[in-house]
Amino acid sequence: MKKRAQRNKKRIRWASVLTVFVLLIGIIAIAFAGVHLLSPKTNTSPKSSQTSSQEKAKSTASSSASQPKETKWLAGTNENQLPILMFHYVTSRADQLPQDSNNINIVTFENELKALKEKGYTTVSGSDAEKILTTKEKPSDKMVWLTFDDGSVTMYTEIFPLLKKYNMHATNFIITGYVNKGQGGILTWEQIKEMKASGLVDFGSHTVSHPDLGKLTLEAQRTELEQSKADLDKNLEQKTDIICYPAGGYNQNTLNLANELGYKFGLLDPGRNGAIAIAAKESDGLLTLPRFRMMSSTTTEQMLQMIQPSTDYNEKNK
Ligand SMILES: [Zn+2]
Numbered sequence: 001m002k003k004r005a006q007r008n009k010k011r012i013r014w015a016s017v018l019t020v021f022v023l024l025i026g027i028i029a030i031a032f033a034g035v036h037l038l039s040p041k042t043n044t045s046p047k048s049s050q051t052s053s054q055e056k057a058k059s060t061a062s063s064s065a066s067q068p069k070e071t072k073w074l075a076g077t078n079e080n081q082l083p084i085l086m087f088h089y090v091t092s093r094a095d096q097l098p099q100d101s102n103n104i105n106i107v108t109f110e111n112e113l114k115a116l117k118e119k120g121y122t123t124v125s126g127s128d129a130e131k132i133l134t135t136k137e138k139p140s141d142k143m144v145w146l147t148f149d150d151g152s153v154t155m156y157t158e159i160f161p162l163l164k165k166y167n168m169h170a171t172n173f174i175i176t177g178y179v180n181k182g183q184g185g186i187l188t189w190e191q192i193k194e195m196k197a198s199g200l201v202d203f204g205s206h207t208v209s210h211p212d213l214g215k216l217t218l219e220a221q222r223t224e225l226e227q228s229k230a231d232l233d234k235n236l237e238q239k240t241d242i243i244c245y246p247a248g249g250y251n252q253n254t255l256n257l258a259n260e261l262g263y264k265f266g267l268l269d270p271g272r273n274g275a276i277a278i279a280a281k282e283s284d285g286l287l288t289l290p291r292f293r294m295m296s297s298t299t300t301e302q303m304l305q306m307i308q309p310s311t312d313y314n315e316k317n318k
Pocket of ligand 1: 149150206210246247
């Protein structure tokens, strides 16, 4: 009896060891299957592969948005022609301000930007313009340089938001004495710096006090050209090399001084001092670059007609 009981006990012990073993195998098998189910194989289902390709597309888009696509410049065989448009102020309060042909309504202005965008025009920066005017390379056959005179506060309040909206470039010419004395209706250095940091707006000189340089003595001209450049260089940490002559006024002294003081490019006013409205090109002199005047009455069609001849020329200049 005792022996049988002992044998039975042994059997039960073996049975429980076997049960535990089988259970362990089971647990291991389940665990293995679980790991296997969570393995990357699940990504082959159509839904997840779609998600991953969507994510991939999204990450590509954001990387190209943070790093502007590098424009491949085209090479021509002859000098380029660059149409330069001359603007002053843009306002949404035209009715509240004195009637001025330089005061363009914001709706008109936005339509002009839209038309340039729709027609495929590239708006160049100041440094792009310099390269276009001194080499045979160009970012596009369809290009235009938007320039704004006087450093009006509307550059910040009206024009800058639209440049951001359409991702377009412009150059603004600053009367440094007006900024320094905090004149009403004129940009502050803070606003100028903010716009420069955006990469959409760059800045050149429009002298210290906006005189007709052609009527000043040599020394007075020197002060206007030298001090405004020094102020812009210091405040914007740049080497200002574009001068826009106030009211298009200049004489031979102006050109000599500009050259001596480090200006490489000078912009005229169409219709002033014998300047005509045509596209700019290197052979006409980099310190006497002509522009087209944009007025409150200028229509979008007229603007496109102004720049068409240089586009036709650039398209043939391969
Ligand atoms: Zn001016």
